[in-house]
Amino acid sequence: MRVLVVEDEKKTASFVRKALESEGFAVDVCPRGDEALAAAITTPFDGIVLDIMLPGRDGLSVLRQLRAQGNRTPVLLLSARGEVNERVEGLNAGADDYLPKPFVIAELVARVRALGRRGSESKATVLRVADLTLDTISHRAQRGGKVFELTAREFRLLEFLMRSAGRISGRMSIIEKVWDYDFDPGTNLVDVYVKRLREKIDDGFEPKLLQTVRGVGYVMKDAP
Amino acid sequence: MTIRTRLTFWFAAVLTASLLVMSVGTFIEISEQLRHFHRHSPDEGAVEETSEMIFEAGLPAVLLGLLGGWWLVRRALAPVTDLTKAIEKIHDRNLSERLPHSGNGDELDRLTDVFNAMTARLDGSFQHIREFTLHASHELKTPLTILRGELETALHDEQSSATQKERLASQIDEIERLAKIVDGLTLLTKADAGQITLKCESVRLDELVRESFADAKILAQPQRIEVRLDRCDETTVTGDRHRLRQLLLNLADNAVKYNRPGGTVNFSLLRDGTTAALQISNSGAGLAPEVQARVFERFFRGDASHNNAVEGCGLGLSIAQWIVLAHAGKIFFTSEPDELTTVSVQLPLK
Numbered sequence: 302m303r304v305l306v307v308e309d310e311k312k313t314a315s316f317v318r319k320a321l322e323s324e325g326f327a328v329d330v331c332p333r334g335d336e337a338l339a340a341a342i343t344t345p346f347d348g349i350v351l352d353i354m355l356p357g358r359d360g361l362s363v364l365r366q367l368r369a370q371g372n373r374t375p376v377l378l379l380s381a382r383g384e385v386n387e388r389v390e391g392l393n394a395g396a397d398d399y400l401p402k403p404f405v406i407a408e409l410v411a412r413v414r415a416l417g418r419r420g421s422e423s424k425a426t427v428l429r430v431a432d433l434t435l436d437t438i439s440h441r442a443q444r445g446g447k448v449f450e451l452t453a454r455e456f457r458l459l460e461f462l463m464r465s466a467g468r469i470s471g472r473m474s475i476i477e478k479v480w481d482y483d484f485d486p487g488t489n490l491v492d493v494y495v496k497r498l499r500e501k502i503d504d505g506f507e508p509k510l511l512q513t514v515r516g517v518g519y520v521m522k523d524a525p
Numbered sequence: 526m527t528i529r530t531r532l533t534f535w536f537a538a539v540l541t542a543s544l545l546v547m548s549v550g551t552f553i554e555i556s557e558q559l560r561h562f563h564r565h566s567p568d569e570g571a572v573e574e575t576s577e578m579i580f581e582a583g584l585p586a587v588l589l590g591l592l593g594g595w596w597l598v599r600r601a602l603a604p605v606t607d608l609t610k611a612i613e614k615i616h617d618r619n620l621s622e623r624l625p626h627s628g629n630g631d632e633l634d635r636l637t638d639v640f641n642a643m644t645a646r647l648d649g650s651f652q653h654i655r656e657f658t659l660h661a662s663h664e665l666k667t668p669l670t671i672l673r674g675e676l677e678t679a680l681h682d683e684q685s686s687a688t689q690k691e692r693l694a695s696q697i698d699e700i701e702r703l704a705k706i707v708d709g710l711t712l713l714t715k716a717d718a719g720q721i722t723l724k725c726e727s728v729r730l731d732e733l734v735r736e737s738f739a740d741a742k743i744l745a746q747p748q749r750i751e752v753r754l755d756r757c758d759e760t761t762v763t764g765d766r767h768r769l770r771q772l773l774l775n776l777a778d779n780a781v782k783y784n785r786p787g788g789t790v791n792f793s794l795l796r797d798g799t800t801a802a803l804q805i806s807n808s809g810a811g812l813a814p815e816v817q818a819r820v821f822e823r824f825f826r827g828d829a830s831h832n833n834a835v836e837g838c839g840l841g842l843s844i845a846q847w848i849v850l851a852h853a854g855k856i857f858f859t860s861e862p863d864e865l866t867t868v869s870v871q872l873p874l875k
Contacts, residue, residue: 310667316674354663381666403670403704406677454739483767487705487838488778493743515690516680516697 302347302417303327307337307363308379309355317350320406321413334358338366346374348416350409353380353391361394368395375416379404388483400473407517408471428463430510431523433502435463442502449501454479458494459502462511462521471518495519529598536594541587548579604633612640618719620648655718662711669707673700702838709840713823716847723765723851727875730760730769730801734794737773741790744781751789752781758796761875764852772848773803775841776868780807783866799874806867812860820858821846 304321308314309332318328329346331337335357341349353360364376378396380387388399398412428435433444440456442449451459457479462470472491476482480490495511503509512520604627611624623641626634679685680693715721734757742752762769780790788808795802812820819825824839849856852872860866 310671312671313667313674316671316678319678381663381670401708402666403673403700406674452739454743482770482774484771485705485708486771486774486778487709487841488744488774490740490744490774490778493747497743497746515694516677 302414303329303344304348304350304413305337305341305344305346306330306350307334307355307360308332308350308352310352316406317409320410324410324414326413332356334360334363338363341367341372341374342370348413349374349376350413351376351378351396353378353387361391364391364394364396377409377412377416379409405471405473405517407469407514408474411465411468411470411474414468428460428466430463430466430521431508432506433463433510435459444502444506451501454494455498455501459498462519466521469514469518469520475518529595529602532598533591533595536598537587537591540590540594544583544587544590548583551579552576608633608637608640615644617651618717620644620651652718655714658710658714659718662707662714665707666704669700669704673697673704676700705838706840709838709844713840713843713847716851721851723768725763725765727761728764728766728769730762730803730872731757731794733766733769733773734792734803737770737777738792740774741777741781741792744778745784745790748781748784748786748788750781750784750787753789753791755791755793757792757794760794760796760801762801762852762872763875764872768848768851772845772870775845776805776870779841779868780805783807784809796874801872801874803870803872804867806865808864809866811862811864811866812858813862814860817858817860821856 302325304326306314306317306321306328308317308330311332314330314332318330321328329340329344331340332355334355337349337351337355338358341363351360351364355363360378360380364378367374367376375397376395377398377400378391379400379402380391381402388401391399397416400409400412426437428437433442435442435456437460440451440453442451442456442459458475461475461478473485475491476486480486495513499509499511503511508523510521510523512522514520608624615622623644624637626637628634676693676697680690680697685693712721735754738752738754738757745752777790777792784790784807790805790807793804795804821842823843825842826839846856849870849872854870854872856868856870858866858868
C-alpha cells in the first residue's frame with residue numbers, strides 16, 4: 302500500500318514515515334500543499350495523510366481541489382486545531398477520516414490501514430476472537446460455555462474492539478465510535494468501561510484477550 | 526440631583542430675576558409717568574392696579590417659562606440619556622458594535638466619536654489577546670505532537686527496559702494532560718471570540734440525562750459511590766446535542782471526582798413551566814460560599830489541599846458554563862460544607 306504523507310514539520314513527518322514503513326507501507330513525504338496536490342494527481346496513491354496547515358496551499362483546499370477533479374483517493378486529515386467544527390468541515394470537504402494533533406502513532410497507523418479497507422468492512426453477524434464469540438444480533442457474548450449479559454454501551458465497545466481485533470484502538474477512536482463524542486470528554490470513561498468488560502470476558506479465562514497498550518490504547522488479540 | 530433638575534431650577538431663578546427687574550423697571554417708569562401726568566395728586570389706585578397687573582401676568586409667565594425650560598433641558602439632554610443607555614449595553618463580547626450618531630454634528634456627536642474610537646481600541650486589544658492565545662495554542666500543538674510521537678516510538682523500542690517504559694508512559698500521560706489544557710484553552714478562546722456556532726436542533730434532554738447517568742454509574746464504581754436518578758421528566762430543548770452531552774458528562778464526572786468513597790450522586794431533571802431544571806448533587810467536602818461563584822473561573826482550584834489527587838485540566842467548569850450560557854441558560858452551585866453540593870442547570874424549553 303502506497304501512502305502520501307503531507308506534513309511540513311520535519312520531525313513529525315519523520316516519525317510518521319518510520320511508523321508507517323515499519324508496518325509495511327510505502328511512504329512518500331511532501332512538505333508543501335501545492336506540490337502534494339500535483340503529486341496526488343499524477344501518482345495513484347492508496348491513501349493520503351494530509352496536514353491542514355501547510356505552506357503553498359492549505360490542506361483543506363488541496364482536498365477540495367482533489368475531490369473537484371474527481372480524485373477519490375482516501376484522505377486522513379491531520380489538524381493541530383482539533384476543533385469540532387473543523388472536523389465537520391474536513392469531512393464535508395471530502396476527507397475520509399480526521400485525527401487531531403497530538404495523535405497516537407499507533408492510532409494513525411490503524412486509521413491509515415482502515416483507509417484502504419473502507420467499504421469492505423466485515424458484515425459478519427457473529428464475531429470471534431479465540432474462544433470468545435459475540436452475536437451482534439442477540440447482543441450476547443459467550444466464552445468457554447459462559448454467557449455474559451452486556452449493557453448497550455458494553456456491547457458497542459466489545460463489538461468495536463472485536464471488529465478491529467489484532468489492531469490497536471486509541472482512546473480517541475473508541476470515544477468517537479462507541480460514544481459518538483466529537484470531543485475528548487477528559488474523563489477515564491473508556492478505561493473504566495474496558496476494566497468492567499475485562500472483568501466479564503477475561504476473568505477466569507486464559508489467554509487474556511483484551512490487552513492494554515500503555516500510552517496508546519487497547520487491543521483485542523489472541524496471543525499476548 | 527440630575528443635571529436636568531439643576532438646570533431647570535437655575536433657569537427658573539434667572540427667569541424670575543429678569544421678570545422682577547423688568548417689573549420693577551416698568552413699575553418705576555409707570556409711576557414716574559403717572560406722577561408727571563397728575564402732578565400733585567398721584568393716583569394711588571393706578572399704581573396698585575399696575576402692580577396687580579404685573580403680578581397676574583407675571584406669575585403665569587414665570588410658570589410657563591419654568592415648564593418651557595424643563596422641556597427644553599429635557600430635549601437637550603435626551604441624547605445624553607440615549608447615549609448612557611447605549612453605553613450600558615457594551616461589554617467585552619460586543620466591542621465591535623458602534624454607538625449610533627445623532628447626525629447633528631454637535632458636542633454629543635463628538636463625544637460619541639471619541640467613545641467609539643475608544644471601544645474600537647479596546648476591541649483591538651481584546652482581539653490581539655484572543656489571537657495570541659489561539660496562536661499560542663496552535664504553536665504548542667506542534668512540539669506536543671513531536672514529543673508524543675517520539676516518546677511513543679521510544680516506548681515501543683525493544684531495547685527500552687521496563688523501568689524506562691514506565692517512565693515514558695508516565696511522560697505520555699502528562700503530554701496528554703497538556704494537550705487537553707491546550708484544547709480547552711482553544712475552545713474557550715474561540716467561544717470568547719464568538720467563533721463557535723452551535724448546531725441547534727430539538728434535543729430530548731431526558732435521554733441525554735439517562736445516558737450520562739449510566740456513564741456516571743460506571744465512573745463511580747471504583748469508589749463505591751451510589752448513583753441515583755431521582756426524577757427524569759420528558760423534556761425537549763433546542764440545543765447542540767454534542768455540547769449538551771459534553772456538559773452533562775462534565776458535570777457527572779465532577780460529581781464523581783469531588784466525592785468521597787462510598788458517597789452518593791443524585792440526578793434529577795424537572796420540567797418546570799418554561800424551563801428544564803437539572804440538578805446533580807454529590808456528597809463530599811463541599812464548596813465554601815466564597816468559592817461557589819469562583820469555580821467557573823479558568824484554572825480555578827478550590828481548596829488545593831483537597832484536590833491534589835484530582836486530575837483534570839482545570840477548564841471543565843468554565844467550558845460547562847460557556848455551554849449553558851450559549852444555550853441562554855443558567856448554572857450555579859449550592860453547597861453546604863461536608864454535606865451535599867448541588868449544581869443546578871436551567872435551560873429554556875423549546
